[in-house]
Amino acid sequence: MRRRLAAVLLALIVCTVHAQEPLRVGSKADNEGALLGQVVLQVLRHHGVPVVDRTQLGPTSIVRRALLNGDLDVYPEYTGNAAFFFHRESDPAFRDAAKAYALAASLDHSANHLVWLAPAPADNHWAIGVRGDVATRESLRTLRDFARWVNRGGNVLLAGSAEFVESDAALPAFQSAYGFNLRGDQLLVLAGGDTSATIKAAAEGISGVNASMVYSTDGAIAITGLVVLDDPAHVELAYQPAAVFREEALQRYPAVRAPLEAAFRPLTVDMLRRLNARTQIDGEDAAKVAADYLRAEGLVR
Incomplete structure (x- = not known):
């Protein structure tokens, strides 16, 4: 009986320690990548999740490899890039926003145990x-x-x-x-x-x-x-930004899914243009712009 109780207590301690491991948050090094990375980072912090800031890590190839290798736990990616990750550039599904997200999420989960959260409505192409x-x-x-x-x-x-x-x-x-x-x-x-x-x-x-x-x-x-100019023939792939997690990391903090998706939901094309203008044109720090956005949307205090 004592051994069984000790084993249960040990398991609880291990789970508690494991849950408190910080999430390593990355992003691409461009202006919009820095902004989106800060949105993810600040939402996680607001909800009490310990984080390591690795935003503005580099281009897509570097950040994607870091996630696959387990050196990052989450970063913002664009749905259309999954077409290139999986050599499906000619697949018409990637030219439809909803289908692109569904296919990106399915392919990446099956192949890599990565979880794509619901994307922002903005399409950056x-x-x-x-x-x-x-x-x-x-x-x-x-x-x-x-x-x-x-x-x-x-x-x-x-x-x-x-x-x-x-x-x-x-x-x-x-x-x-x-x-x-x-x-x-x-x-x-x-x-x-x-x-x-x-x-x-x-x-x-x-x-x-x-x-x-x-x-x-x-x-x-x-x-x-x-x-x-609009592209009615949908020549371009759909590129909607979404937070992408290693499944194991999201399982440690499952409650962050809803607030992160809520933070991406207001990011329309017009909203991202306005936010990007503050970093690209006015030279403001991405962390401040993200904080102002999250407060204005009532997502953090």
Whole structure:
């Protein structure tokens, strides 16, 4: 009897100690990654979970590997990236937001015992933005309208990175789907992939630029008046951000699922643009921006 009681007590002690192990929170090193990482980190802290801050760890390849290797417990990822993780880029499910999430969650749980929490409604993908006055004058709302403008000889000059111009997942995919082709003299190819530079060029008409590659949640969009063209053919994959956990880590703190999903739920495209503008344009610290957001939404005190 005493041995049995001792064994039960030992098991309870082990479980208690195990539950109090901190969660190692990572994120990608870009502006939005830092913001989302801070949202996860601060929600966990608010709910009494011990954490280790490893946000802004690096690019997708590094953060993903750290999670798979057990060096991280959770980080924010985008549903569309699962298509590349599992070599399913041509699967049409990844072009539908709900199906992309369901498939990402299923594949990653089966293969890696990772759990995707419900994603934010924002979809952060490559897109084309056009200066506001030009969009109004030419009645440009979608990429079909953009194709019409190009094909009738419109004065188009688009700024983009070499990756955007050359990648099969970016401009060439848009051109193939919507039936237009930009000549070399209609493209201003900038070094690097900084969308803030291409957005600035289009918004200010630098060198005659009136269109730009963008990411749909770029903070600069919120302050420049650039019109982001809709993609009705769903050329781009759905990229909704979600917190992704190692299953064992989430099992230690199952109560954090609901507050984390509540924290991602208000993150629409417009909300992320406004928050990203504070870090990208105003230079505010991601931790402060995340704290202000969580307080304003009533998610922390």
